[in-house]
Amino acid sequence: MSVGRYGPLTARAYDLLSGEPVYVVGRRLAIPALGLRPGERVLDVGCGTGLNLSALMHDVGPTGLVVGLDRSAAMLGRAGRRRTRSHDGRLRLVEGDMTDPRALVEAAAGRAFDAVLFTYSLSLAPDPGPAWRAVRDVLRSGARVGVVDMARPTGNAAWASPLAQAACWLGGADIDAHPWTVVEPDLSGTRSWSRWGGHVRVCVGTWGG
Numbered sequence: 273m274s275v276g277r278y279g280p281l282t283a284r285a286y287d288l289l290s291g292e293p294v295y296v297v298g299r300r301l302a303i304p305a306l307g308l309r310p311g312e313r314v315l316d317v318g319c320g321t322g323l324n325l326s327a328l329m330h331d332v333g334p335t336g337l338v339v340g341l342d343r344s345a346a347m348l349g350r351a352g353r354r355r356t357r358s359h360d361g362r363l364r365l366v367e368g369d370m371t372d373p374r375a376l377v378e379a380a381a382g383r384a385f386d387a388v389l390f391t392y393s394l395s396l397a398p399d400p401g402p403a404w405r406a407v408r409d410v411l412r413s414g415a416r417v418g419v420v421d422m423a424r425p426t427g428n429a430a431w432a433s434p435l436a437q438a439a440c441w442l443g444g445a446d447i448d449a450h451p452w453t454v455v456e457p458d459l460s461g462t463r464s465w466s467r468w469g470g471h472v473r474v475c476v477g478t479w480g481g
C-alpha cells in the first residue's frame with residue numbers, strides 16, 4: 273500500500289521529529305474529554321506510531337479494546353512495539369485506509385465502537401468529508417468523537433505561521449483543511465479548545481447515530 277511520507281524512515285524518526293512538545297496538548301485535552309469507561313471499544317484513526325495508545329488502553333482497561341487503524345505498515349510496526357511496553361489493555365492494529373469502508377468494517381470486527389479519536393490524521397485525508405462519513409458508519413449511536421488537528425496560528429502567535437505551515441507540509445497535512453468543521457455539525461454537546469495561538473484545535477462531542 274502506498275503511504276507516501278509515512279514509510280519506514282519516517283516511522284523510525286517520527287516520535288523525535290513530530291514536534292510532540294507542541295502537539296501533545298491535543299492528546300491531553302481530547303483523550304480525557306472522550307470520557308472512556310472500562311470495557312469500551314475505541315478506534316484511533318491514523319494511529320501512527322501509537323502515541324495515543326497507552327492512554328486509551330489505560331482508560332478502557334483490560335476488559336476494553338483499542339483498535340489502531342493506519343494505512344502505513346511501518347507506522348503500525350512502531351505502534352506494535354509500543355504495545356509490548358503497555359500491559360493494561362487490549363490492542364488490535366489494523367492496516368487500512370480511513371476512507372475505505374472495508375478497512376473500517378475489519379477494524380470494527382462486527383461491533384460498533386463506543387468512541388473514535390483522530391489526532392493529526394484527518395487533515396491528511398484528501399477530503400475529510402468522505403473519511404468522516406466512512407468512520408461514522410462503524411460508530412454506535414451515542415459514541416464520543418474526538419478530532420485534534422491543526423490550523424494557522426493567529427494573533428500574537430501569527431509569527432509562527434511559517435513554522436506551522438512547514439510542519440504541516442512535512443507531515444503531508446493540509447493546514448487549511450480544518451477537518452473539525454466537517455465533523456462538528458454531526459455532533460452534540462460539543463466542546464472545543466484552541467492552543468498555541470489556534471494552531472492546535474480540539475473538538476470533542478457525541479455522535480447521535
Ligand SMILES: C[S@@+](CC[C@H](N)C(=O)[O-])C[C@H]1O[C@@H](n2cnc3c(N)ncnc32)[C@H](O)[C@@H]1O
Pocket residue numbers: 275278290317318319320321322323324341342343344347368369370371390391392393396397443
Ligand atoms: C501526522 S501522523 C499522526 C499519527 C498519530 N495520530 C499521532 O497523533 O501522532 C498521521 C498518520 O495518519 C496516517 N494516515 C494518513 N492518511 C491516512 C488514511 N487515509 N488512512 C489511514 N491512515 C492514514 C499516516 O500513515 C500517519 O501514520
